[in-house]
Amino acid sequence: MVQYTTARLDASFAALSDTTRRGVLEQLGRADASITELAEKFHMTLTGMKKHVGVLEQAGLVTTKKVGRVRTCKLGLRGLEEVAAWIERYRQLWDVRFDELDKVVEELKQKEKVDGRKGQE
């Protein structure tokens, strides 16, 4: 099971570590776009943008389709979902821990209140 997710997670996180690529994902979240459009939007050369899109595609975050001479990019949800799932799992671990910590903290708070009251009497 570890093997299965490892490669894809690696690729996804690598892909997400770059500002431009995160920007591209955000952009594609709004609307599909061609590589040329993306290159213009991010003030890059066509070659540069092709590379970025390639990395995103490899990670499964983006899919592309060539129609005529234009390559259109759209969001590929699979990779994102896996990264999100891992992050969510990590969050849940801390969430259950912190729920317990909440109980301990609440108990201490009540105890302090009671002790404080006793002290005043």
Added chain:
Amino acid sequence: MDAKGKSDPTSAKNRTTVERKSERELVVTRTFNAPVRIVFEAWTKPELFKRWWVPKSVDMTMLSCEMDVRAGGTYRLEFGHPASEQPMAFFGRYIEVTPHSRVVWTNDEGGEGGPVTTVTFEERGGQTLVVLHDLYPSKEALDDAIASGSTGGFGEQFEQLDELLVALGGSVGRS
């Protein structure tokens, strides 16, 4: 029986957020409805710490919990799991301890690749904001940790996270 000033603990559960801040950092935040001295106490006193650190849904018991919470002091947590004869140990060293404010420790059980964890406590209007920050030595180290399924410096031994996931009813695409 109780009058004023009781912040209702049942009304709204505080949210835990997680963010991958950079390619080698993870940041967890949570607010607690109590002054900082109380939250800090619950975090740094072993007898209190052991009551919340291990998720109940994970079939593990804390066998021992030694914490010498001061700069240069060490900690060692040992856990038992029905599926394993050997206890699992997590250990490291406190780099910095500032009462009611900040604790920094290493996670050494995984060797060189372990993160340095910084927890800060900040009181805001009677509540305490806790920010936990895991900084890995390199991007590769964090990627490895992610790939192994471990989280929060629990090293690769923490495969029980999968059970936790199941217990929590979460789902990750597994073949």
